Amino acid sequence: MRLSTVSILCGVMLLSTGCVTTKTHEATLQELENTRAALGSAQRTIQEQQLQIKKNQEEIKRYNDEINALQTKKKELDEEYHRLESSLNTSRSELSDKQAKLQELQAKLNLTEKQLDTLRQIEAETQKRNEIYAHFVDKLQKMIDAGKLTVSIENGRLVINLPEDVLFPTGRTTISTGGTETLKEIADILKELPERRFQIEGHTDTVPIHNDRFASNWELSSGRALTVVHLMIDEGVMPQNISAAGYGEYQPRADNATKEGKALNRRIEIVMLPNLDILSNELPNLTQTQ
Template identity: 35%
Template structure:
């Protein structure tokens, strides 16, 4: 009848709806499972990417640190090279200066040898370099009689001749040194060889001044027997030790620089 048919229809409809609901629920479960799996894949890929990025960042930082250290090392090496280069340039400049000064000394020796050629040829004068200074050596026998400090006539001529030449170097200073042998004096007014050599140096100095040399540029000194040319000389060599030596003193610009602790003597300018 009509009521039974309606009830059957509703029952069928409810059954179909329930069936569809289960199907939908099943579909949702499948979709959820699939999404969960996909989410897991995404999370794994994200973790992998994060790990890769972290490693790359660490590697880049390590590389940057190494590069920075290398750059610093190169900078230090470059600074050291520049320091060495500057030191080498300074040393080269010093060597050039020394060579120029040496050339001047050689030129001075050659000039003096030329000026004194006649005296050198006759043996009255010997020009040498001794202890870094130019030395003009005159045998005592040429200048003085034995045991005295008074020049012989020939000695006066020789000393005046030397003075006339040396006065051409007004910017240079000279040290006149008297030397003797080690034999004791006999019947002399002088106490010993040291005193005699000093007196002879002073005599020669006075004659050099008479020849025109500036008194400010010439200094007398006596060495006695204490600076021989020949140590433990035989009787034949004793004469070589008896001499008057005129030393060309170095100019101030030829001397090595003084330490900073040594200051200029301001009183010397007064």
């Protein structure tokens, strides 16, 4: 570009001096025309480049706008994500609480069903006890009418109560003839119930006893109970189904201040024991489901 300009200037100088030939003049003019053409081409190139720059700037602006829009959208999405994540965590916490509550309710339901089953067993046991009570009363009705014994249900237990004068002489553990016959009849009924357990309980009044055989009413009451147990076993009652206990004067039925009260307290009781397998496990827990 700089060389063309120099050539033009030289041509002008030669023309001004009048010392150039026609051929040189024509060459100079042609060079000038070529230079003009080159300048025009360069100007068009510049314009095209400026137009392209403008387009590029517009495209950059459009990209920047899109980037800003995408960044705004990303920010919105991030906020939505955090909101949803927080909501999810809350839902998980609520789900965990509800699952824990469900497990608690299921445990209570299982416990309640188990307790209901226990209550059904207790109800069945009570029904069975009442049937056995009616059977004893029917079998022993003659002796009940004769005043030799009573049959009752006390604190859920079936109790056959035999006064001392029916079974033993005063202060003795030897069973009287009439007492032996009475106990044999009772033993026949107990043998009909091999699935039940019975306890023979001896009781006395408060009159103290102390001799070579009995140091106190404990020994007397226990000795009488054991005597009845041995008779029952001899009559065929299974040993594993019968036991003995002596209570002395400490579980009175009546006031020991009167002769009649003392007579009621001197007694043998044959008690049908409840089914402890049913009662021992679940019944104490029935109030815990409230």
